[in-house]
Amino acid sequence: MYKFVIQGGTKLSGKVEVSGAKNASLALMPAALLAPGKFKIDNTPDLADVLTMSKLMETLGAKISLSGRLQTIDTKGVSNFEAPYELVKKMRASIYVLGPLLARYGYAKVSMPGGCAWGPRPVNLHLEGMEKLGAEVTLDSGYIVARSKKLTGAKINFDVSSVGATGNVMMAAVLAKGTTVIGNAALEPEIVALGDFLVKMGARIDGLGTSTLTIEGVDELVPCDFRNIPDRIEAGTFLVAGAMAGGTIEVLNCEPKHMSSLISRLEEAGAVLSVSKESVTIQAPDAIRPVDVSTSPYPGFPTDMQAQWIALMARSSGSAVITETIYYDRFKHVPELVRLGANVEVKENVAIVKGVEALKGAKVMSTDLRASASLILAGLVAEGTTEVLRVYHMDRGYEHIEKKLRGLGAEIERVQSDEF
Ligand code: UD1
DSSP states (O other): OEEEEEEOOOOEEEEEEOOBOHHHHHHHHHHGGGSSSEEEEESOOOOHHHHHHHHHHHHHTOEEEEETTEEEEEOTTOOOOEEOHHHHTTOGGGGGGHHHHHHHHSEEEEEOOOOBTTBOOOOHHHHHHHHHTTOEEEEETTEEEEEOSSOBOOEEEOSSOOHHHHHHHHHHHTTSBSEEEEESOOOOHHHHHHHHHHHHTTOEEEOTTSSEEEEEOOSOOOOOEEEOOBOHHHHHHHHHHHHHHEEEEEEESOOGGGGHHHHHHHHHTTOEEEEOSSOEEEEOOSSBOOOOEEBOSTTSBOGGGHHHHHHHHTTBSSEEEEEOOSSTTOOTHHHHHHHTTOEEEEETTEEEEEOOSOOBOOEEEOOSHHHHHHHHHHHHHSBSEEEEEOTHHHHTTOTTHHHHHHHTTOEEEEEEOOOO
């Protein structure tokens, strides 16, 4: 076990490079199950979640390696179609193997993902989508079992915009017989990246980046090489760090157009941003102005930036209202931020944050990935020492975070710890 020990109060400045997108990698890797052979995916982040997906795909018979940022996936040997509980319980995105296995092999058995740290996260839309494509889906001893001779195109209209269900159904539909139309499809850049990858494999998909996807099934797909997109949530976290603890920092290798909602909120908060093609420079404001946000599907303000925004608003000069519309209970970071001196009150899915003059270092516990990020941000500006326990959450989605923050001048160390 490790913890982060942070000495707060150092001004951050300099340049930081963003890694490849975790949530895109977790979709691209299972998509490789749709064709036998060797894929090369560049800009793959070295993260615990990517390792979990690698282990899962190796269990299925694929061979996976990561050399620097270049991931090689060989799917020739795939011969097992079962995603076991031990891996799915570690990472819900394991459900992404359902669509590709079903489409290519006519059978998939995937452990049913349970709830997550901040509450229920159903997969009903994934399962209904597979059924509409003609699969027989049953639940057996904690496992989803899906079977189909050949999937058939269908009209599928999601009543909720879901990243995962859009990705899973898209992966199943590319090998189905005939046309599939997905309505209320997710617009997230990670879904567009997945679609681009599938198209490069030979899939026929129209409407990527819009809410209607039209997919003409093809008989077979072929392996390809692909470059993953940058991680907009990692980039966004560094921008918030810049707003809270800058100085001036330059976030490199990012895709600013994927962050327009965050960038405009940061400007409203008083930060000065300069955007170029693949980088964003942020200069911290003298005083952070309070800015309300409400999370929503892309291109709205991402739920994956909500915890970090609360950390920023905890140091604002007024009162901000943060409304969570995607995951109503996603506020596990709040009691820990309060331990650092933040003034935050949660009522149902709304957090009211009253900015304070100073946060004070304390021992805090991370409960999930983005909660950890918010605690680190708060620790960077808190007076004295902050210890953030359960670093493994952070390692799921931020590559070498302490090294990157140290590169900006932060005083942060990863220290072995038996505290849990
Ligand atoms: C993905 C991201 C996660 C992000 C989330 C929302 C990955 C690996 N993870 O998660 O980081 O926080 O998008 O942007 O890409 N829903 C249903 N039924 C379903 C599926 C979802 O009701 O079958 C609901 C969820 O409870 C939630 C909403 O749809 O309220 C959006 O969830 P979804 O987009 O599916 O999230 P994930 O794909 O799991």
